[in-house]
Amino acid sequence: MNGKTAFDQPLTGFESPVHDAQRVFHGVMEAMSHPGKIVVLSDLPEAPEPLNRASAAICLSLVDFETPLWADAAVAASSQAMNHLKFHCGCPVTSAPKEARTALVSDASMLTSFDRFNIGSDERPDLSTTVIIQVARLSNEGGVQLSGPGIKTVNGLSVEGIGASFWDALKANAQLFPRGVDLILTSDDAIACLPRTTQVEV
Amino acid sequence: MSHAQTLEGYNFAYLDEQTKRMIRWAILKAIAVPGYQVPFGSREMPLPYGWGTGGIQVTASIIGQDDTLKVIDQGADDTTNAVSIRHFFARTTGVKTTERTESATLIQTRHRIPERPLQEGQVLVYQVPIPEPLRWLEPRETETRKMHALAEYGVMHVKLYEDIARFGRIATSYAYPVMVNGRYLMSPSPIPKFDNPKMDNMPALQLFGAGREKRIYAIPPYTKVESLDFDDHPFEVQKWDDCCALCGAQDSYLDEVIIDDAGGRMFVCSDTDYCEDRRAQGHYGPLGQAAE
Numbered sequence: 001m002n003g004k005t006a007f008d009q010p011l012t013g014f015e016s017p018v019h020d021a022q023r024v025f026h027g028v029m030e031a032m033s034h035p036g037k038i039v040v041l042s043d044l045p046e047a048p049e050p051l052n053r054a055s056a057a058i059c060l061s062l063v064d065f066e067t068p069l070w071a072d073a074a075v076a077a078s079s080q081a082m083n084h085l086k087f088h089c090g091c092p093v094t095s096a097p098k099e100a101r102t103a104l105v106s107d108a109s110m111l112t113s114f115d116r117f118n119i120g121s122d123e124r125p126d127l128s129t130t131v132i133i134q135v136a137r138l139s140n141e142g143g144v145q146l147s148g149p150g151i152k153t154v155n156g157l158s159v160e161g162i163g164a165s166f167w168d169a170l171k172a173n174a175q176l177f178p179r180g181v182d183l184i185l186t187s188d189d190a191i192a193c194l195p196r197t198t199q200v201e202v
Numbered sequence: 203m204s205h206a207q208t209l210e211g212y213n214f215a216y217l218d219e220q221t222k223r224m225i226r227w228a229i230l231k232a233i234a235v236p237g238y239q240v241p242f243g244s245r246e247m248p249l250p251y252g253w254g255t256g257g258i259q260v261t262a263s264i265i266g267q268d269d270t271l272k273v274i275d276q277g278a279d280d281t282t283n284a285v286s287i288r289h290f291f292a293r294t295t296g297v298k299t300t301e302r303t304e305s306a307t308l309i310q311t312r313h314r315i316p317e318r319p320l321q322e323g324q325v326l327v328y329q330v331p332i333p334e335p336l337r338w339l340e341p342r343e344t345e346t347r348k349m350h351a352l353a354e355y356g357v358m359h360v361k362l363y364e365d366i367a368r369f370g371r372i373a374t375s376y377a378y379p380v381m382v383n384g385r386y387l388m389s390p391s392p393i394p395k396f397d398n399p400k401m402d403n404m405p406a407l408q409l410f411g412a413g414r415e416k417r418i419y420a421i422p423p424y425t426k427v428e429s430l431d432f433d434d435h436p437f438e439v440q441k442w443d444d445c446c447a448l449c450g451a452q453d454s455y456l457d458e459v460i461i462d463d464a465g466g467r468m469f470v471c472s473d474t475d476y477c478e479d480r481r482a483q484g485h486y487g488p489l490g491q492a493a494e
Contacts (some may be wrong), residue, residue, distance in 0.1 A: 018214050022266045025226050029264065030323075032233045033407045033422045064223050101227070122351035126231035126240040149236050149383050150422035152405075178351075178385065182234040195234035197383065197422075 008079045010087040011046050013060055024061035028184065031193040036146040036155035038138050040190045048080040050106045054186035055132050056084065063089040063102050070100035070117075070129075074107055103131045108162045113169045114181045125178040128196075136161030138187045145201040146194075154201075157192060159185060167202050174199060208296040215262040216294040221245055225263035225418065229409060232420035237382030238350065239333050239417040247413065254287055254312055255413030257329035261310050264325065264409075265291065270298045272306035277314040277455065277472035284312070303475050313376075315397040317454045317476040320406035322423060328391045330412040333419065335379045335389040355387045358430060366435055375440065381428045382421055390427075396439045396455045401427040444469040449480035450487035 014020035024041055031039040047056035063069055069091045075081050076093075085091065094100050097116040105111060111133065120128035143158025144167055159166075173180045173196055180196030213219065221243070228242040247255040265271065271291055275284035279301040287310060288299050300306050303316040310327045320326060336346045339357050349355065358379055365373045378395035382388045390398060391410060401408065401421060408421040421427060431437035445452045447468035454476055456469040468489055471477035481490060 018219060019267060021219065021222075022214075022264075026264065026266055029226075029229060029233070029407075032230050033420075062223055062226060064220055066220075066224060067227065123347050125235050125238060126228070128231075130227075130230065149425040150233075152424045178235050178238060182230070197234065197236065 008083055010080070010084040011048055013045060013088045014057075015045070020057075021061040024057045027191065028058060028062070028193070031184070031191050032150075032182070032195055034150050034155075035148060035194055035198040036140070036151065036157040036192055038140060038190050038192050042189065044189050048078065048084045050074050050078060050134075051081050051084075051104070052134050052186055053189045054191050055104060055106075055134055057189075058132055058184060058186070058191070059085055059091075059102070059104070060088050063091045065090050065092065067101035068092045068094045068099050069102050069104065070094050070097045071104040072106055072110070075104050097129065100129050101127075103129050105131060105133045108133045108135050108159075108166065108185075111163055111169065112165045114173050117181045119173075119176055119179040119181060122179060125180070128179065128181050130182050130184065132184045132186060134161075135159050135185050135187050138185060138190050138192050146198050147201070148198045150195075151198070159192075161187075167200050170194060170198075170200050207293070209293045212294055214267075214295055215265050215291065216248075217245065217259065217262045221259075222263045225259055228418040229260065229263065229420065232409070232418050233407070233422050235386070236421055236425050237386030237388040237419060239412075239419045241416055242418050244413045244416040248290075249286070251414035252331065254283060254310070254329035256411030256415075256418070257310050257312070257327050257413075258287060258290070258411075259413060260327045260409050260411035260418060261291065261308065262294075264327075265295055265297060265308060267295070267297060269307045270300050270305055272300050272303065272309045272475075273311075274309065274314060274316070274473075274475075275312045276457075277316070277476075278474045280474060301475050302479075313392050313394075314455070314472060315393060315400045317451075317471070317473045318479075319400070320404060322405040324406040326404075326406050326408045328393075328408065328410045330389070330391040330410045330417070331414070332377075333389055333391075333410065333412040333415050333417040335377075335387050350386060353385060353387075355381075358387060359432075362430060362432070366432070372431070372435060372437075378437075379430050381430060383425050384428075387430075388419065388421075388427075394440065394455055395429065395437075398427070398429045398437070399439065403427075442469060445487055446471045446477060446480075446490075447487045448490035449477045449485050450490070451477065451480055451485070 044053040117129035137160040183194040228240040273288040275281040429437040
């Protein structure tokens, strides 16, 4: 085959780019300011495999030509997913995670540390990578105990589909403060954020 | 306000989408590093620096069609800056506006925190003139950036100590420096120090925008915010001998108002919504009753 097949083509983006982008951002801001709180983003457009709807919508809402994107092997291998992101976001795609402002991880079980990403510097901690991680399921029943800014007392968060060393990696990330990555966990249309300030008790 | 009354030819909330995305990233990173000032590409706005361009850009980047906006200037909904900013957003977004603190989802403020405690889910956006608390002590940005990186804040304690040595007390009464989450020294913007305790563990999200200085910073909900002090000179807020002349409140921040040319004066709540609410509930101060 030469040229692109229908399977390569980007899917439809936001129905109303201005208001849908605001709505998705507002959900991310709410989740980031209440770490561990599960926020459901409603009315999201379909996403190309292997992206879930929340991950794709967050990219459509926030990623653009100023924020280089890194995607893990499974996403990068999907020409439709990459075409979708490039078409709607117009973002540069980088193969170096340290250069990425946003990273997409579709298989969280492979994550053993966040060392490969940019953690920012003491003088510019804001330049660190924001890592969007797709997980199988998010729930506030049981799981690990979260505390820190944005959490009244403690917040329980249980995450399915992550590797055994995920929480250790997150603890190591929190140790770097004010440097460190910030995580957005996504599952279908639900998200939960783990900024670098969040302390984890397994 | 109906859609028909919004301006034609402008994007929703005035700013273009790329600018909003850039500011939205700055806000997310500011929430992730509480109290740290995130540089951002501040845009030229249709009003001059010093009129709240930072706060307006933050509000424009987060506001949605379902929001209800309140804008206050020194606590009042009816002063020039508040009226013009509220009108700006009414025209560029068509969202509902309100003067009632409890009805607002989004509150933009210049130099006050409402008296009524804010709730989870509300967002408070501060207009900030000078975001850097160390600026008058160290003019070089390269140096203050290093001082924040190293949490090297001794110079601020020296400044407060010099106040005590000279005046016998800490003389700073507004923009009183705070420590956020035990790590970053932060300027609360020129709110009276009376309002500092409200920032501590506030259920609402607090965002700060400085347009001219091109900085955005944040305090997430339920975050520890401490006003700097000394063991033998603990932090204190202003107190008044008078109550509010209109509503009789003894727990609110009072403005002094000159009422004639013979030295007559009255003290009234700076938070107009709080004062009106109390009067509606039947509370009256010494002048409020006479006026009715």
